[in-house]
Amino acid sequence: MPEQRILHAGLRERVASAAQAAALIRPGETVAMSGFTGSGYPKAVPQALASHIEAAHARGEAFRINLLTGASTAPELDGALAQVDGLAMRMPFQSDPGARQRINAGALDYLDIHLSHVAQHVWFGFYNQIDTAVVEVAAILEDGALVPTTSVGNNKTWLDLAQRVIIEVNQWQPVELLGMHDIYYGTALPPHRRPIPMVRGDERIGQTTLRCDPDKIAAVVLTDAPDRNSPFNPIDADSQRIAGHLIEFLKHEVARGRLPANLLPLQSGVGNIPNAVLAGLGASGLRDLEAYTEVIQDGMLDLLKSGVLRYASCTGFALSPAANEEFRRNLDFYRSRIVMRTQEISNHPEMVRRLGCIGMNGMIEADLYGNINSTHVMGSSIMNGIGGSGDFARNGFLSIFLSASTAKNGTISSIVPMVSHVDHTEHDVAVIVTEQGLADLRGLSPKQRARAVIAHCAHPDYRDALQDYFDRACRDSYGKHTPHLLPEALSWHQRWLDTGTMQAG
Structure with a gap:
């Protein structure tokens, strides 16, 4: 009524x-x-x-x-x-x-x-x-x-x-x-x-x-109508490996004294890989974690319920049907552990910098020097948008970008000589993770970054081609600080448009 x-x-x-x-x-x-x-x-x-x-x-x-x-x-x-x-x-x-x-x-x-x-x-x-x-x-x-x-x-x-x-x-x-x-x-x-x-x-x-x-x-x-609630896909092997690399890195940072034992407030993008990371954190042995993020998805509810996560601050939910039912059944429990804020506060650079958030976001592709494309396919076709990833990448304590190393059944490499669109410059990117491994780019010069990305993040099907491009660029490029062969820098994308694969014939 x-x-x-x-x-x-x-x-x-x-x-x-x-x-x-x-x-x-x-x-x-x-x-x-x-x-x-x-x-x-x-x-x-x-x-x-x-x-x-x-x-x-x-x-x-x-x-x-x-x-x-x-x-x-x-x-x-x-x-x-x-x-x-x-x-x-x-x-x-x-x-x-x-x-x-x-x-x-x-x-x-x-x-x-x-x-x-x-x-x-x-x-x-x-x-x-x-x-x-x-x-x-x-x-x-x-x-x-x-x-x-x-x-x-x-x-x-x-x-x-x-x-x-x-x-x-x-x-x-x-x-x-x-x-x-x-x-x-x-x-x-x-x-x-x-x-x-x-x-x-x-x-x-x-x-x-x-x-x-x-x-x-x-x-x-x-x-009287429900929110859109789409189920997440089951966590696949690649997502589990990405989560494993990242959690190993975070534990290493704790051991080195660069992070406290309960880390710093976590920001997580939405999707299957971030959900896998959250699931991995639940089994990591880390405790008393905090989240200052835009969106709460299934994995954060699980961490709150298990006591691994102490609280979560957000501006909205992205829950599967099962997680939504769990939330509604136990709303009193979650109301004392979740704070929902206006978007201008949940994403405010002042707060992200002050709290020292650890930003974990997906990407479409990364290039050898750490530039990230998170919005455009082949440089021209929008996928979704930049969202809040830039708010946390530019201002957080750590900016981490996650992706499988290939897409479209291996026809696309997520690691390319030059990204076809730049959303996050190399200056805002600290860590890149694929199922192949993790590249810690902090304190590295452009050429050092390239070597780390090729060695740790590229898929084996594309690693030799990336190394060959980089070696020739170091030898023949106009400048040697950030070596590029301009006629070839975007040729991988054009090859996919022309032939359906980035791999050379």
Whole structure:
């Protein structure tokens, strides 16, 4: 019943259908929606908006919007709007196949930016004003305060800056989430910024709810629909080997006195390899670990439940169906160990540097000198986006990038002479890990880096070719500091496009 979730009398009177709410959004608007890695996104209004757009197109009318979110969302949002050609611009991160296809076909403008930049850039006025915000909540309290759901993302900024707000109250989201969030309202614009008053990742510096002027809320839509929850693939042998190399390295750093016995706060990207690393940490003997990250996935719940992880700070969840059920069954346990923050705090460079986070992120490819491509296939085709990996790579205590050494059944080498797109320069990369081994690049010159990457990370099928390229580059390149043969540097990518494999015939 609405009364159970909408306790503010005035807002209870604004309950509307998804179609009625979506009709408030006009062509050309900039619309900001909640959602981060498939959690906490609006479920009904985007689909109703897609239907409005489709009908408008059938009448020969132009109707597209500019869409901002926290990060990736789900088929009900990105997928539905992309399918009806309803998006003119999308930022800052996406993972939907339909949206990706339109981006790579040149039909959808995409702004792929660091997640820590999104809120502040909107506050700075770098983009259009936000016309409408559509934000999912678990409940509306008597005073109008909004109980966040399974992600916070940029919701605070959207609610603050939007001219009009539509709230989805999702009855699937547990009201017991109240108390898990820490919404900090102390940020300010330059030149009036103050230090963030937090020195530990588990500190609380804000309030447990979001606030919004009730006069801006034009509609409240009741929903009862789950987050997108995709199961993770079983941990394969390569992922286990990658995890083993990394955990051995971290233990070595502890033994050398460069890391404390409980490491430093961990940041982990989403995917099967990071999940394998988290599983490996559970069996490593390390204890009292901490996490200051963007996303909590299955492996972190396991570490919290086993007591290996003391707390986890995040801005959203990315849980499989089984892990989501575990979370909901034991919400009281997790509420005391998880802090959910706004994206501008979870990814803030000030906090990443202060806490000394260990960043562990995936990559598409690395080159001999440690430059990382984490976003583009063959230099031109976007995969998902940079997300928050750069926030942690540039500012963390350690920046670690992980990948299998080959892709596409061995036809692509993840270690190449020169990356086809640069997201993280060699200056921001400390460690590269594949199933073949680990290259510690700290304190190494470019040529020393190349030797370490070839020896420890390259697949045997490509190692000799990489060594041959490097040897000839050292002999024949224009300069000898970072040797490259420019006519050949990207030839591996072109060979794959031409023949379907990077291996020479």
